[in-house]
Amino acid sequence: MNENFWSEVNRAAGQKITHCYQCGKCTAGCPVAFAMDYKPHQILRLLQLGRGEELLSSRALWVCSSCQTCTTRCPCHIDLARLIDTLRFFSRQAFPQVTRHGMPLFNEVFLRSVKRYGRVYELGLTLQFNLKERKVWRDLDLGHFMLSRRKLRLLPEPVENRKEVAQIFSAEKEEPR
Amino acid sequence: MKLAYYPGCSLKGTAREYDLSTRLVARHLGLELVEIPDWNCCGATAAHSTSHFLAVALPARVLALAEDMGLDILSPCAACYQRLRAAQEELKRDPELKRQVEGALGRTFEGRVRVFSLLEALAQLGEEALAAQVVRPLKGMQVACYYGCLLVRPPLTSCDDPEQPQLMEKILAPTKVDTLDWGGKNECCGASLIFGAREVALNLIKNILHAAAQVRAHALVTACPLCHANLDLRQKEVNRFFGTNFAIPVFYLSQLLGIAMGLNPRDLGLGSHFVDPQRALRMVGS
Ligand code: SF4
Ligand code: SF4
Ligand code: SF4
Numbered sequence: 001m002n003e004n005f006w007s008e009v010n011r012a013a014g015q016k017i018t019h020c021y022q023c024g025k026c027t028a029g030c031p032v033a034f035a036m037d038y039k040p041h042q043i044l045r046l047l048q049l050g051r052g053e054e055l056l057s058s059r060a061l062w063v064c065s066s067c068q069t070c071t072t073r074c075p076c077h078i079d080l081a082r083l084i085d086t087l088r089f090f091s092r093q094a095f096p097q098v099t100r101h102g103m104p105l106f107n108e109v110f111l112r113s114v115k116r117y118g119r120v121y122e123l124g125l126t127l128q129f130n131l132k133e134r135k136v137w138r139d140l141d142l143g144h145f146m147l148s149r150r151k152l153r154l155l156p157e158p159v160e161n162r163k164e165v166a167q168i169f170s171a172e173k174e175e176p177r
Numbered sequence: 178m179k180l181a182y183y184p185g186c187s188l189k190g191t192a193r194e195y196d197l198s199t200r201l202v203a204r205h206l207g208l209e210l211v212e213i214p215d216w217n218c219c220g221a222t223a224a225h226s227t228s229h230f231l232a233v234a235l236p237a238r239v240l241a242l243a244e245d246m247g248l249d250i251l252s253p254c255a256a257c258y259q260r261l262r263a264a265q266e267e268l269k270r271d272p273e274l275k276r277q278v279e280g281a282l283g284r285t286f287e288g289r290v291r292v293f294s295l296l297e298a299l300a301q302l303g304e305e306a307l308a309a310q311v312v313r314p315l316k317g318m319q320v321a322c323y324y325g326c327l328l329v330r331p332p333l334t335s336c337d338d339p340e341q342p343q344l345m346e347k348i349l350a351p352t353k354v355d356t357l358d359w360g361g362k363n364e365c366c367g368a369s370l371i372f373g374a375r376e377v378a379l380n381l382i383k384n385i386l387h388a389a390a391q392v393r394a395h396a397l398v399t400a401c402p403l404c405h406a407n408l409d410l411r412q413k414e415v416n417r418f419f420g421t422n423f424a425i426p427v428f429y430l431s432q433l434l435g436i437a438m439g440l441n442p443r444d445l446g447l448g449s450h451f452v453d454p455q456r457a458l459r460m461v462g463s
Contacts, residue, residue, distance in 0.1 A: 031365040031384075035377045063374050065381075066222050067365035068330035072339050081331070088226050103226075103373030110223035110369075114235070118217040120186040129372060142410055142451075149449035151191050160215050164282060168234045171281035175230070 005090060009047060012086035014079040020044040026070035026080050036060035040070050040080055043087075056091040060084075062103040101133055115169045118159030123152045180298065181248035181290075182210035183239055185257040185402075186218050192254070192402030194446025198431035199253050199295060201445060205310060205438055206302055210251060213242050219260035222369055234278045236264035240292075241284040249291040251298050253431070255401035256368075258294045259327035262334035265292065294328055294336045295400050295430060296344040308351035312439040315354035315461045320433070321394035322346055322356055323385065324363045325404040339363070345398060345430060352437035361388030366407040376418075382407050383415050386423045396457045397427045405429060410451045426454035436463050 010017055026040035033039050038046065038060045046055055055061070061084060070080040091098060098104045109129045113121050123143075130138050146152045159165060188196035203210050216239050225232035239261060243250045252258040268275045268286055279285050299307070322345035329339045337344045342363060346356040364385055367378030385408065389397055399405050409427040416422055427450065435445040442463060447454055 031367075031381055032370075032377055034380075035374070063370065063377050065326075065365050065368050065370050065378075066226065067326040067368075069326070069365070071331045079331075085225055085229070089228070092227075101373075103370065106369060106373040107223040107226050110221070111227060111231070114218045114220060114224075119189075120218050120221075122186070122190045145451065146191065146410075149193075151193055151449055153190050157189065159217050164238065165217055167281050167283070168231065168238065171234070171277065172228050172230050 005052060008086055008090075009052065009083060012079065013083045015077050017044065017047045017078075019076045020048065020074075020078055021076065023075060025073050025075065026078075029069040029073050030064075031067055031069065032063045032065055035063045043084070044078070044080070052087075052090075053094075055087055056094045058091075061088050061091055062098070105129065105132055113156075115165070116158075117156045118162055118165040119157060121153070121156035123154065124156060178207070178298075178301075179209040179211065179248060180251040180293070181243040181246050182212045183216055183243070183250050183252045183254075183257060183261070184212065185216075185252065185254040187254055187256075187402035187406075191406055192429075194449050195253060195402055195405070195429045195431065198429055198435050198445040201440055202431045202435045202438065203251075203298075205440065206299075206306065208251075208298065208302070211246065211248065213239060213246065213250070216242060219257045221256050221260065225260070225263075230274070230277065232260070233264045233267045233274060234281055236261045237268065237278045237286070238282055238284075240264065240268075240290055241282060241286060243290045244287060249293060251293050251295065253295040253400065254403075255294065255325060255327045256403055258292065258336070259334050261292045265290075266333055296328065296348065297336050299348045299430075299434070300344050304347070304351055307348065307434075310438045311351050311353075313437055313461070313463065315352045315433070315437050317355075318395050318457060318461050319355040319357055319393060320349070320396045320398050320428070321359045321389040321392060322349070322362055323389075323397050323399045323404060323408070323427075325399065325401050326363065326365050326368070328400065329363050345400065348430065349398070349433065352434065354433065354437070357392045357394055359388055359392045359394070361385045364388070366404045368403050368407070371407055371411060378407065379411065379415055379418050382411055383419050383421065386412065386415060386421070386425060389425055390423060394425060395460065396433075396454065397425055398430055398433055399427060400430045412452050424452060426450060426452045426457050428454065436461070
């Protein structure tokens, strides 16, 4: 992997990747380790071995819930949750098709709503996401319940200063940080 | 005390009752809340999973708006709270990023504003002030206080001890509700994995409900709209998926406190829960 990848990964970790001594504490506390192909401590190990590209197609990046348990408990002060955010960035770059479904798609649709309205329009977000995942009927019963309790707004409620929100999005650089 | 109120998107929709009950309880406790004019979304997990710049710049606008008001912020949504706190820390730590964010917003930051979760804001009032408002003690009800992730992790932004948080128990002590010692209080509920990795999230939700059932909790208490949506709205789905039969109502902290303060359950938004809280409420004569 190139120089940039290595330095960004180290920067995100907040410590040198080489500091990880494979104690496994991150994996022990990770609530979704059971569903990961590479467990948190293995992510660190692969990076140490210079095999970071194997991680970029990994399912682990997208089942991580960003719960921050690993970051909280690592005795070497490695910010693994933030490191995973950075790997997500490189994963989307290497495999743009990851955003076609699941969490990366959800994130994309979510941010599109924020970009457009300055706020999340929950009903529109859910409908769009379900449509793109071709599961239009998913959660219909829930949606019905929520509408009846006024837990879903029918129309978006945008911010007034949309120019400023647009400025934030246009200043966003295609960089991991 | 007067605070700049940042409801966030969830409290305007899915978590409407959290907004209603927080405002109502605050009013009765003499906490003046002024909604931040024209606030925007904090970006939540979607932003930090996508771009570090967005993850800081979106909450930064909210921080700047509050700075203009000259008030500290109350952020009842745990996710918003964590994003605002994280953005504050990043702006402090990374002057180059701060410069870029200021450029994009056309605003400058002095970094004067403090950000409080609902737990901190209520705890600050002190036990006596809370006790003075309790007119309907919740004796006999056993609850499991559920903190989830973002109120207490990572340590840099935590509002309480990351492993053994106690603020909710302290806040609820004057209500005489029995707060249980249990193992699930800071486990992860899966947050938005419920959309993008459903089975994984259902597993996490089941584990939390199981831990609460094990200690015979009559109800769960939370201070996060994402946790509430997962634990309450998805409980039936968990039962369907795993063949369990959980029926544990989930209160927002502000709702439970409001009941003890004798406020009208309807005004506290208690009619909009998926798992009916009536049985738990009847136990304490509400
Ligand atoms: S907890 Fe830290 S040191 Fe231990 S394996 Fe995980 S990343 Fe490495
Ligand atoms: S932040 Fe991700 S990797 Fe770390 S413990 Fe939580 S789910 Fe696991
Ligand atoms: S975390 Fe959720 S509720 Fe809070 S601002 Fe972001 S989208 Fe809205």
